[in-house]
Amino acid sequence: MGPWRFFLPRVGQYAIVLAVAISLNFFLPRLMPGSPLALLAGVEPSELTQEERQALISEAGLDQPMIVQYFRYWGNVLTFNFGKSFRMNEPIGELILDRLPWTLLITLTALLLSSLIGIALGVLAAWRRGRASDVASLNTMIALESTPSFWLGMLFVALFSVTLGWLPSYGAVTPGATLSPWETIVDVAAHAAMPILTLTILSVPGIFLTMRYSTLSVMGEDFIRTAQAKGLTNTQVLSRHVVRNAIVPVSTVIALRLGFAFGGTVVIETVFSYPGLGRLVFEAVSSRDYPVMQATFLVFTIAVLIANTLADLLYPRLDPRTRT
Amino acid sequence: MTPKTPSPARPKTSGVPTVSIRTFITPRDSTRLAPRDFTRVIGTVGAIIVSTLVLVAIFAPLIAPYDPSIRAGAPFSPPSAEHLLGTNDVGQDILSELIFGTRVSLMVGVVAASAAMLIGTTIGLVGGYFPRVGGIIMRGVDVVLVLPFLPLLIVLSTYLGRSVLNTILVIAFLIWAPTARVIRSQVLSLSRRDYVTAARSMNAGDGYIIRRHVLPRTFLLAIGEFVAATSAAILLESSLSFLGLGDPLQKSWGSVLYWAQARGAFLTPAWQWWVLPPGVLIMLAALGFALLGYALEQKINPRLRRA
Numbered sequence: 001m002g003p004w005r006f007f008l009p010r011v012g013q014y015a016i017v018l019a020v021a022i023s024l025n026f027f028l029p030r031l032m033p034g035s036p037l038a039l040l041a042g043v044e045p046s047e048l049t050q051e052e053r054q055a056l057i058s059e060a061g062l063d064q065p066m067i068v069q070y071f072r073y074w075g076n077v078l079t080f081n082f083g084k085s086f087r088m089n090e091p092i093g094e095l096i097l098d099r100l101p102w103t104l105l106i107t108l109t110a111l112l113l114s115s116l117i118g119i120a121l122g123v124l125a126a127w128r129r130g131r132a133s134d135v136a137s138l139n140t141m142i143a144l145e146s147t148p149s150f151w152l153g154m155l156f157v158a159l160f161s162v163t164l165g166w167l168p169s170y171g172a173v174t175p176g177a178t179l180s181p182w183e184t185i186v187d188v189a190a191h192a193a194m195p196i197l198t199l200t201i202l203s204v205p206g207i208f209l210t211m212r213y214s215t216l217s218v219m220g221e222d223f224i225r226t227a228q229a230k231g232l233t234n235t236q237v238l239s240r241h242v243v244r245n246a247i248v249p250v251s252t253v254i255a256l257r258l259g260f261a262f263g264g265t266v267v268i269e270t271v272f273s274y275p276g277l278g279r280l281v282f283e284a285v286s287s288r289d290y291p292v293m294q295a296t297f298l299v300f301t302i303a304v305l306i307a308n309t310l311a312d313l314l315y316p317r318l319d320p321r322t323r324t
Numbered sequence: 325m326t327p328k329t330p331s332p333a334r335p336k337t338s339g340v341p342t343v344s345i346r347t348f349i350t351p352r353d354s355t356r357l358a359p360r361d362f363t364r365v366i367g368t369v370g371a372i373i374v375s376t377l378v379l380v381a382i383f384a385p386l387i388a389p390y391d392p393s394i395r396a397g398a399p400f401s402p403p404s405a406e407h408l409l410g411t412n413d414v415g416q417d418i419l420s421e422l423i424f425g426t427r428v429s430l431m432v433g434v435v436a437a438s439a440a441m442l443i444g445t446t447i448g449l450v451g452g453y454f455p456r457v458g459g460i461i462m463r464g465v466d467v468v469l470v471l472p473f474l475p476l477l478i479v480l481s482t483y484l485g486r487s488v489l490n491t492i493l494v495i496a497f498l499i500w501a502p503t504a505r506v507i508r509s510q511v512l513s514l515s516r517r518d519y520v521t522a523a524r525s526m527n528a529g530d531g532y533i534i535r536r537h538v539l540p541r542t543f544l545l546a547i548g549e550f551v552a553a554t555s556a557a558i559l560l561e562s563s564l565s566f567l568g569l570g571d572p573l574q575k576s577w578g579s580v581l582y583w584a585q586a587r588g589a590f591l592t593p594a595w596q597w598w599v600l601p602p603g604v605l606i607m608l609a610a611l612g613f614a615l616l617g618y619a620l621e622q623k624i625n626p627r628l629r630r631a
Binding site: 014017020021024142155158161169260262266271281282288293294297301305308 | 467474590606
């Protein structure tokens with residue numbers, strides 16, 4: 001069995017999560033008061049004649065028994081057939097594929113940055129526990145945890161775009177510009193800078209607090225005293241013994257933060273009009289484009305599950321004690 | 325060996341803000357940080373912030389210079405003696421909007437957190453006291469914890485429609501899970517104590533044991549959880565309102581920011597009086613409740629105190 005004994009029950013749990021998400025998508029529009037036609041076909045029933053309404057109902061399969069509709073829905077989801085957007089009349093799969101790279105660009109970069117910053121600061125704070133710098137960084141992190149990220153983003157625009165004029169305030173590329181490959185990279189980076197900064201600030205406190213906690217508990221262990229007793233320098237103790245052990249639980253938290261970061265993109269991409277998945281959610285919500293909203297919710301769920309699975313696979317590699 | 329019980333440092337959550345506040349406390353802190361003083365300072369600051377905001381909410385009609393729903397001056401006015409924080413795009417006084425918004429933001433936070441605490445405590449109690457059923461229930465809790473949080477919140481509120489009650493319901497429905505976990509571990513440990521075994525050996529019923537031995541010691545913990553959950557709920561409400569999913573008739577701090585965003589206030593000098601103040605209020609409220617929750621938890625949670 002080996003690592004599978006740890007992994008298999010998790011896979012079962014993730015399958016259940018996915019099933020719950022898909023079922024929520026199916027049942028929510030059908031259980032809401034009023035005609036599901038408005039929610040599922042994007043038309044107000046009162047605007048239609050009797051015949052048109054009938055035609056739409058049978059086209060959407062709403063005249064079938066619920067259980068048939070349910071299985072048909074599963075079939076569609078499993079073949080990535082999410083239907084068409086009400087608003088843009090485009091296949092949703094393509095819409096999502098258009099938007100996904102931008103979201104991945106900013107979330108993954110932000111996750112990398114916040115992991116590095118959070119881990120470094122967390123170890124530092126734990127090492128200097130109780131001193132002024134530890135208390136100061138703790139207080140800063142608590143304050144950051146309480147800061148609405150979209151508001152921070154708005155302030156960044158006011159500061160970096162409007163006042164200082166350093167960075168573009170919206171979009172992912174300069175529209176209509178012909179640029180050399182190098183200029184394109186600079187352009188994309190300049191547009192992504194503020195969303196990445198905001199997302200990073202959103203994720204640092206969680207990673208910092210876990211790393212600090214984890215480092216402190218490792219520092220209380222006997223083998224650290226042994227390492228110190230045999231005359232290792234502080235740097236050696238930290239790098240070889242403390243951080244290597246303390247980083248194990250943090251790795252899981254980082255993977256889980258990905259799901260959090262994806263959720264954060266909804267408000268952050270809205271502030272910066274960044275054309276990613278989060279912005280797509282906002283557009284879908286504002287225009288009552290339910291199929292798009294559902295599909296993006298599913299994509300977010302799948303992303304979270306992938307992140308969890310990665311964390312599960314990573315865990316035994318980092319911590320040999322969980323291997324059997 | 326595969327660890328049977330998940331260690332506390334390995335939370336399975338898609339990122340509910342309330343959980344991480346618990347990670348401040350460590351064995352080593354107690355000797356170095358003089359935690360009692362630190363906790364007292366933090367608790368006092370939190371209490372001052374929260375009680376000030378509550379007073380503002382209660383006396384909003386007396387404090388606010390204008391009715392926030394009427395046109396009180398020229399649209400887009402900068403701050404002046406008549407309008408300390410200027411006016412918005414339809415000429416409403418922004419300061420009055422914020423003062424009245426305190427009511428909505430705090431109420432949504434407190435009511436949603438109360439409901440979440442009720443659900444979380446009940447499920448945690450059942451899950452902890454009846455280990456067999458508990459295992460199954462906690463699997464369900466894990467499922468809720470893994471679902472992506474904000475997107476689900478958005479999907480639910482879009483379907484339900486924009487009203488204060490729906491905002492409260494949706495937030496409550498999504499933030500009870502961490503509370504359930506905390507309560508469950510407390511109940512699990514309580515119901516294995518010797519005095520519970522002793523009571524059981526004297527033929528005490530489950531209802532009696534829960535009432536007499538488990539609930540009193542769980543109740544205080546639940547209060548700490550409630551205060552921390554309020555902080556999370558206030559932040560969530562602001563996000564929802566910012567996305568335009570708040571009640572259109574009951575403006576909160578988040579919806580003031582929604583309109584500021586929709587009218588591009590952050591692209592003009594208006595950000596100083598239209599964008600900055602509501603965000604500061606959200607931050608203060610979330611921080612106040614978080615600090616208060618942290619201080620209460622330090623006082624209450626015996627496991628943390630012993631450490």
